[in-house]
Amino acid sequence: MREHLRSGRAAVAVSAAAALVAATACSPGSAPSGGSGGLAGVELLVAAKWTGVEEDNFTEVLSGFEEETGATVTYESTGEDTGAYLGPKIEAGEPPDVAVLPQPGLLAEYAAQDALVPLSGDAAARLEEDYTDYWQDLGSVGGDSYGVLLKAAHKSVVWYRPEAFDQAGVNPPETWDAMTGTTAPTLSDAGITPFAMCGASGWTLTDWFENVYLAQAGPQKYDRLADREIPWTDDSVVQALRTLSDVWSESDWMAGGTRGAVQTDFPTCVSQVYGQEQAAMVYEADFVAASAQEAGATVGETARAFPFPAVGERAPVVVGGDIAVAMSESEGVQRLVAYLASSKAQTDWAGLGGYLSANSGVEAGAYPDEFTQELAQTILESGDDVRYDLSDQVPSRFGATEGKGMWAVLQDFLRDPSDPGAAAQRLERAAANAE
Incomplete structure (x- = not known):
């Protein structure tokens, strides 16, 4: 049986095909402009956080640029802390020619340091022609376009174990009220722990907070919070935290109880659902598929997913991802960014698996399995309602630093979700300190 992922009116079906695994490349989409050849002898350095299969697939995409232009492109991994890698190189005046940033917050910081080169020519044209206004704005600072989203992650899916749902006699919920009022308590009454928490x-x-906030407060308020136009003590934030407490306050609903929930990392939480069978559900993005497979599950069969439940009128669509920026004015840099941003390059990339694109020119058939095809379609069909991961838009000291800011406050709130107002005040103080 196939379950469906719904976001608004978009349906995202989970097939039995394994997601996020290598597959043969599909037919190419539109070719990037700029002609061919002309860069023989040019050497370019690209830096991104990817390793393993992600690195292999990206370097294969880069090889297409080398074949088309005659340039030589070297790839270097930044490691998980892209900022720690780039900071010293920027200070020394030796940045990579192109960097792939995991956070728009970093893009804004580097643009303020004049460490980025605005997109121009074919690179700017690709961004304008193939990406919606929202994605264009995401990579812009002060009216100048600096970055293009190369690789997306769909962060609005909840993964579950069908056997556990069948045993309890429940179906994937479409709303938050159904999940917290029927699905989770019914699982618990059947002796099945509803959630593994990471x-x-x-x-x-x-990511939990962002999905609830986007669905409950709406995209406009989401943007205002990300831009610091409203404080974190706003009633909408308090209400989102109060909604989260519907789950986070139920210690019996979490594998290992509250203590276990705070101590379990990703991807260990995935193995608690698939493999260890300690829980029925785990929330996280499409990339859960890889960890589920490592635990012995088959995506679409023993590992399925449903959309993050609607808190209000519609289900949220939150997207994370990696943004390419030019950091030098060397010959060929703008052509390389244009190539990576093109539907041709991204169609090739999609065919390799483990990839989602926000480029409107990449067709669903480019992806190797139905699950990924329909996740990608959801991102495109969500139009102006899709939003980028909020914690990655704010300064990294607030939104993306271990033991600080949002991470620390929400971990404390998971330990004790009894006072949403106090948690909101702590978030506001942390946001102010990060400025």
Whole structure:
């Protein structure tokens, strides 16, 4: 049986095909402008956080640029802390030609330091022609376009174990009230722990908050909060925290109780659902598929997903991802960014698996399995309602630093969610300190 992922009116079906695994490349989409050849002897350095299969797939995409232009492109991994890698190189005046940033907050910081080169020519044209206004704005600072979203992650899906749902006689919920009022308590009454929580990885808790906040407060208020136009003590924040407490206050609903929830990292929480069978559900992005497979599950069969439940009128669509920026004015840099931003390059990338694109020119058939195809379609069909991960838009000291800011406050709130107002005040103080 196939379950459906719904976001608004968009349906995202989970097939039996394994997600996020290598597959043969599909037919190319539109070719990037700029002609061919002309860069023989040019050497360019690209830096991103990817390793393993992600690195292999990206370097294969880069090889297409080398074949088209004659340039030589070297890839270097930044490691998980992209800022720690780039900071010294920027200070020394030796940045990579192109960097792939995991956070728009970093893009804004580097633009303020004049460490980025605005997109121009074919690179700017690709951004304008193939990406919606929202994605264009995401990569812009002060009216100048600096970055293009290369690789997306769909962060509005909840993964579950069908056997556990069948045993309890429940179906995937479409609303928050159904999940907290029927699905979770019915699972618990059947002796099945509803959730595995990844609380030791603070970023997963920010993703919980962002989905609830976007669905409850709406995209406009979400933007205002990200831009510091409203404080974190706003009633909408308090209400989102109060909604989260519907789950976070139920110690019996979490594998290992509250203590276990705070001490379990990602991807260990995934193995608690698939493999260890200690819980029925785990919330996180499409990339859960890889960890579920490592635990022995088959995506679409023993590992399925449903959309993050609607808190209000519609289900949220929150997207994370990696943004390419130019950091030098060397010959060929703008052509490389244009190539990476093109539907041709991203169609090739999609065919390799483990990839989602926000480029409107990448067709669903480019992806190797139905699950990924329909996740990608959801991102495109969400139009102006889709939003980028809020914690990655704010300064990294607030939104993306272990033991600080949002991560620390939400971990404490998971430990004791009894006072949403106090948690909101702590978030506001942390946001102010990060400025």
